[in-house]
Amino acid sequence: MSDPLVVSGVAKSFTMHLRGGLRLPVVDNVIFRVARGECVVLGGPSGAGKSSILKMLYGNYAVDGGEILVTHDGETVDLAQASPRQVLQLRRSVIGYVSQFLRTVPRVSALDVVAEPLIARGQDAEASRQQASALLERLNLPHALWSLPPATFSGGEQQRVNIARGFITEHPVLLLDEPTASLDAQNRRVVIAMIEEKKRAGTALLGIFHDEEVREAVADRIIDVTAFRPAREAA
Ligand SMILES: Nc1ncnc2c1ncn2[C@@H]1O[C@H](COP(=O)(O)OP(=O)(O)OP(=O)(O)O)[C@@H](O)[C@H]1O
Ligand SMILES: [Mg+2]
Numbered sequence: 001m002s003d004p005l006v007v008s009g010v011a012k013s014f015t016m017h018l019r020g021g022l023r024l025p026v027v028d029n030v031i032f033r034v035a036r037g038e039c040v041v042l043g044g045p046s047g048a049g050k051s052s053i054l055k056m057l058y059g060n061y062a063v064d065g066g067e068i069l070v071t072h073d074g075e076t077v078d079l080a081q082a083s084p085r086q087v088l089q090l091r092r093s094v095i096g097y098v099s100q101f102l103r104t105v106p107r108v109s110a111l112d113v114v115a116e117p118l119i120a121r122g123q124d125a126e127a128s129r130q131q132a133s134a135l136l137e138r139l140n141l142p143h144a145l146w147s148l149p150p151a152t153f154s155g156g157e158q159q160r161v162n163i164a165r166g167f168i169t170e171h172p173v174l175l176l177d178e179p180t181a182s183l184d185a186q187n188r189r190v191v192i193a194m195i196e197e198k199k200r201a202g203t204a205l206l207g208i209f210h211d212e213e214v215r216e217a218v219a220d221r222i223i224d225v226t227a228f229r230p231a232r233e234a235a
Pocket of ligand 2: 050051052
Protein backbone atom coordinates (compact mmCIF):
# COMPACT_ATOMS: atom_id res chain seq x y z
CA MET A 1 0.00 0.00 0.00
CA SER A 2 1.36 3.45 -0.90
CA ASP A 3 2.15 5.90 1.84
CA PRO A 4 -0.48 8.66 2.17
CA LEU A 5 2.08 11.38 1.41
CA VAL A 6 5.05 11.09 -0.95
CA VAL A 7 6.96 14.26 -1.89
CA SER A 8 9.74 14.22 -4.49
CA GLY A 9 11.75 16.80 -6.37
CA VAL A 10 9.65 19.72 -5.17
CA ALA A 11 11.08 23.18 -5.75
CA LYS A 12 9.72 26.58 -4.77
CA SER A 13 10.86 30.11 -5.37
CA PHE A 14 9.04 33.37 -4.84
CA THR A 15 9.05 36.09 -7.44
CA MET A 16 9.15 39.56 -5.94
CA HIS A 17 7.11 41.60 -8.42
CA LEU A 18 7.70 44.80 -6.50
CA ARG A 19 11.45 44.22 -6.72
CA GLY A 20 11.74 44.05 -10.49
CA GLY A 21 10.82 40.35 -10.63
CA LEU A 22 13.67 39.27 -8.34
CA ARG A 23 13.54 35.50 -7.83
CA LEU A 24 13.99 34.18 -4.31
CA PRO A 25 14.58 30.41 -4.30
CA VAL A 26 13.42 28.90 -1.00
CA VAL A 27 13.68 25.11 -1.37
CA ASP A 28 14.83 22.71 -4.04
CA ASN A 29 14.55 18.95 -4.52
CA VAL A 30 12.37 18.42 -1.42
CA ILE A 31 12.06 14.68 -0.90
CA PHE A 32 10.40 12.68 1.90
CA ARG A 33 7.42 10.48 2.64
CA VAL A 34 5.04 10.09 5.55
CA ALA A 35 3.56 6.69 6.40
CA ARG A 36 0.27 5.93 8.14
CA GLY A 37 0.56 6.34 11.90
CA GLU A 38 3.80 8.27 11.63
CA CYS A 39 4.60 11.80 12.81
CA VAL A 40 7.35 13.43 10.77
CA VAL A 41 8.70 16.77 12.00
CA LEU A 42 10.23 19.48 9.79
CA GLY A 43 13.23 21.07 11.51
CA GLY A 44 15.75 23.77 10.68
CA PRO A 45 16.27 27.44 11.43
CA SER A 46 13.83 30.29 10.92
CA GLY A 47 13.42 31.10 7.24
CA ALA A 48 14.58 27.66 6.05
CA GLY A 49 11.24 27.03 4.36
CA LYS A 50 9.33 24.82 6.82
CA SER A 51 6.01 26.68 6.64
CA SER A 52 6.38 27.09 2.88
CA ILE A 53 6.60 23.30 2.52
CA LEU A 54 3.42 22.82 4.58
CA LYS A 55 1.64 25.46 2.50
CA MET A 56 2.61 23.68 -0.72
CA LEU A 57 1.28 20.42 0.69
CA TYR A 58 -2.03 22.12 1.50
CA GLY A 59 -2.24 23.68 -1.95
CA ASN A 60 -1.82 27.23 -0.66
CA TYR A 61 1.40 27.79 -2.62
CA ALA A 62 1.90 26.58 -6.17
CA VAL A 63 5.11 24.60 -6.72
CA ASP A 64 7.67 25.19 -9.47
CA GLY A 65 8.28 21.49 -10.05
CA GLY A 66 8.18 18.02 -8.54
CA GLU A 67 5.45 15.75 -7.26
CA ILE A 68 3.25 15.74 -4.17
CA LEU A 69 1.47 12.40 -4.27
CA VAL A 70 -1.48 12.05 -1.91
CA THR A 71 -2.99 8.58 -1.67
CA HIS A 72 -6.31 7.79 -0.07
CA ASP A 73 -8.63 4.80 -0.59
CA GLY A 74 -6.32 3.41 -3.25
CA GLU A 75 -6.51 6.60 -5.30
CA THR A 76 -3.48 8.83 -5.86
CA VAL A 77 -3.61 12.52 -6.78
CA ASP A 78 -0.58 14.70 -7.59
CA LEU A 79 -1.30 17.85 -5.63
CA ALA A 80 1.41 19.66 -7.61
CA GLN A 81 -0.77 19.27 -10.72
CA ALA A 82 -4.22 19.31 -9.15
CA SER A 83 -7.01 21.66 -10.25
CA PRO A 84 -8.47 24.07 -7.68
CA ARG A 85 -11.52 21.79 -7.46
CA GLN A 86 -9.34 18.76 -6.69
CA VAL A 87 -7.45 20.76 -4.08
CA LEU A 88 -10.71 21.65 -2.32
CA GLN A 89 -11.82 18.03 -2.49
CA LEU A 90 -8.54 16.86 -0.96
CA ARG A 91 -8.89 19.40 1.84
CA ARG A 92 -12.41 18.26 2.61
CA SER A 93 -11.67 14.57 2.81
CA VAL A 94 -7.93 13.86 2.94
CA ILE A 95 -5.66 16.69 4.14
CA GLY A 96 -6.29 18.58 7.36
CA TYR A 97 -4.24 21.61 8.38
CA VAL A 98 -3.78 23.43 11.67
CA SER A 99 -2.33 26.82 10.81
CA GLN A 100 -0.22 28.76 13.27
CA PHE A 101 -2.96 31.33 13.82
CA LEU A 102 -6.73 30.95 13.86
CA ARG A 103 -8.50 32.77 11.08
CA THR A 104 -11.41 34.27 12.96
CA VAL A 105 -14.82 34.71 11.38
CA PRO A 106 -17.00 37.47 12.89
CA ARG A 107 -20.09 36.42 14.84
CA VAL A 108 -19.43 32.66 14.75
CA SER A 109 -19.11 31.13 18.22
CA ALA A 110 -16.03 29.13 19.25
CA LEU A 111 -18.20 25.99 19.49
CA ASP A 112 -19.46 26.43 15.92
CA VAL A 113 -15.98 27.24 14.59
CA VAL A 114 -14.87 23.84 15.93
CA ALA A 115 -18.00 21.92 14.83
CA GLU A 116 -18.08 23.44 11.33
CA PRO A 117 -15.76 20.95 9.52
CA LEU A 118 -18.00 18.06 10.63
CA ILE A 119 -21.20 19.86 9.64
CA ALA A 120 -19.62 20.69 6.27
CA ARG A 121 -19.05 16.98 5.75
CA GLY A 122 -22.75 16.31 6.30
CA GLN A 123 -22.72 15.22 9.93
CA ASP A 124 -25.72 16.07 12.12
CA ALA A 125 -25.27 19.56 13.68
CA GLU A 126 -26.14 18.55 17.25
CA ALA A 127 -23.81 15.54 17.21
CA SER A 128 -21.07 17.76 15.73
CA ARG A 129 -21.47 20.31 18.54
CA GLN A 130 -21.30 17.48 21.09
CA GLN A 131 -17.94 16.42 19.66
CA ALA A 132 -16.78 20.03 19.59
CA SER A 133 -17.73 20.45 23.27
CA ALA A 134 -15.76 17.37 24.23
CA LEU A 135 -12.64 18.71 22.51
CA LEU A 136 -12.94 22.21 23.99
CA GLU A 137 -13.45 20.63 27.41
CA ARG A 138 -10.36 18.52 26.94
CA LEU A 139 -8.32 21.56 25.88
CA ASN A 140 -9.53 23.42 28.99
CA LEU A 141 -11.24 26.27 27.15
CA PRO A 142 -13.42 28.02 29.79
CA HIS A 143 -17.13 27.27 29.25
CA ALA A 144 -17.94 30.99 29.32
CA LEU A 145 -16.07 31.37 26.01
CA TRP A 146 -17.78 28.61 24.05
CA SER A 147 -20.66 30.77 22.82
CA LEU A 148 -18.44 33.77 21.98
CA PRO A 149 -16.64 34.50 18.69
CA PRO A 150 -12.88 33.84 19.19
CA ALA A 151 -11.75 37.21 17.72
CA THR A 152 -11.10 38.68 21.20
CA PHE A 153 -9.65 35.50 22.75
CA SER A 154 -6.05 35.35 23.97
CA GLY A 155 -3.40 33.82 21.67
CA GLY A 156 -3.43 30.52 23.53
CA GLU A 157 -7.24 30.38 23.63
CA GLN A 158 -7.46 30.99 19.88
CA GLN A 159 -4.83 28.35 19.28
CA ARG A 160 -6.81 25.79 21.26
CA VAL A 161 -9.93 26.55 19.20
CA ASN A 162 -7.79 26.13 16.08
CA ILE A 163 -6.40 22.78 17.29
CA ALA A 164 -9.87 21.50 18.19
CA ARG A 165 -11.10 22.47 14.70
CA GLY A 166 -8.19 20.69 13.02
CA PHE A 167 -8.41 17.53 15.13
CA ILE A 168 -12.21 17.07 15.09
CA THR A 169 -12.28 15.39 11.67
CA GLU A 170 -10.60 12.13 10.71
CA HIS A 171 -8.50 13.39 7.82
CA PRO A 172 -5.91 10.70 6.99
CA VAL A 173 -3.19 13.35 6.54
CA LEU A 174 -2.78 16.13 9.09
CA LEU A 175 -0.41 19.12 8.75
CA LEU A 176 0.48 21.06 11.92
CA ASP A 177 2.28 24.43 11.84
CA GLU A 178 3.47 25.10 15.40
CA PRO A 179 0.18 24.20 17.05
CA THR A 180 1.64 24.44 20.56
CA ALA A 181 3.61 27.69 20.26
CA SER A 182 1.48 29.74 22.67
CA LEU A 183 0.18 27.02 24.97
CA ASP A 184 0.96 26.44 28.65
CA ALA A 185 2.57 23.19 29.82
CA GLN A 186 -0.72 21.54 30.76
CA ASN A 187 -2.35 22.17 27.39
CA ARG A 188 0.83 21.20 25.54
CA ARG A 189 0.53 17.80 27.20
CA VAL A 190 -3.10 17.55 26.08
CA VAL A 191 -2.02 18.23 22.49
CA ILE A 192 0.77 15.63 22.74
CA ALA A 193 -1.83 13.07 23.84
CA MET A 194 -4.14 14.08 20.97
CA ILE A 195 -1.30 13.64 18.47
CA GLU A 196 -0.49 10.21 19.90
CA GLU A 197 -4.13 9.20 19.47
CA LYS A 198 -4.09 10.32 15.83
CA LYS A 199 -0.97 8.21 15.28
CA ARG A 200 -2.65 5.17 16.78
CA ALA A 201 -5.64 5.79 14.50
CA GLY A 202 -3.31 5.62 11.47
CA THR A 203 -3.17 9.31 10.59
CA ALA A 204 -0.04 10.47 8.71
CA LEU A 205 1.14 13.62 10.53
CA LEU A 206 3.61 16.24 9.34
CA GLY A 207 4.39 19.03 11.77
CA ILE A 208 6.58 21.93 12.79
CA PHE A 209 7.25 22.15 16.54
CA HIS A 210 9.76 24.56 17.98
CA ASP A 211 9.04 23.28 21.47
CA GLU A 212 11.68 20.69 22.38
CA GLU A 213 9.40 18.76 24.75
CA VAL A 214 6.64 18.38 22.19
CA ARG A 215 9.06 17.45 19.43
CA GLU A 216 10.77 14.78 21.52
CA ALA A 217 7.40 13.36 22.53
CA VAL A 218 5.77 13.09 19.11
CA ALA A 219 8.47 12.91 16.41
CA ASP A 220 9.21 9.57 14.76
CA ARG A 221 11.66 11.31 12.41
CA ILE A 222 12.99 14.84 12.06
CA ILE A 223 13.76 16.17 8.59
CA ASP A 224 16.23 19.03 8.46
CA VAL A 225 14.86 21.38 5.82
CA THR A 226 18.28 22.98 5.24
CA ALA A 227 19.05 19.81 3.24
CA PHE A 228 16.71 21.27 0.60
CA ARG A 229 18.46 24.63 0.43
CA PRO A 230 18.78 25.70 -3.21
CA ALA A 231 22.23 26.00 -4.73
CA ARG A 232 23.19 29.69 -5.08
CA GLU A 233 22.24 30.98 -8.49
CA ALA A 234 24.87 32.75 -10.54
CA ALA A 235 24.40 36.49 -10.07
N1 LIG B 1 4.54 34.51 0.19
C1 LIG B 1 5.86 34.75 0.20
N2 LIG B 1 6.43 35.68 -0.60
C2 LIG B 1 7.74 35.92 -0.60
N3 LIG B 1 8.61 35.27 0.19
C3 LIG B 1 8.13 34.33 1.03
C4 LIG B 1 6.73 34.03 1.09
N4 LIG B 1 6.55 33.06 2.01
C5 LIG B 1 7.77 32.77 2.50
N5 LIG B 1 8.72 33.54 1.92
C6 LIG B 1 10.17 33.49 2.19
O1 LIG B 1 10.58 32.14 2.14
C7 LIG B 1 11.54 31.87 3.17
C8 LIG B 1 11.04 30.71 4.01
O2 LIG B 1 9.93 31.12 4.78
P1 LIG B 1 9.11 30.11 5.70
O3 LIG B 1 7.99 30.85 6.31
O4 LIG B 1 8.79 28.89 4.92
O5 LIG B 1 10.22 29.76 6.81
P2 LIG B 1 10.11 28.88 8.14
O6 LIG B 1 11.16 27.83 8.04
O7 LIG B 1 8.72 28.43 8.35
O8 LIG B 1 10.56 29.93 9.26
P3 LIG B 1 10.01 30.15 10.76
O9 LIG B 1 10.68 29.10 11.60
O10 LIG B 1 10.49 31.53 11.08
O11 LIG B 1 8.51 30.04 10.75
C9 LIG B 1 11.71 33.17 3.94
O12 LIG B 1 12.89 33.78 3.49
C10 LIG B 1 10.50 33.98 3.58
O13 LIG B 1 10.79 35.34 3.56
MG1 LIG C 1 7.22 28.91 9.79
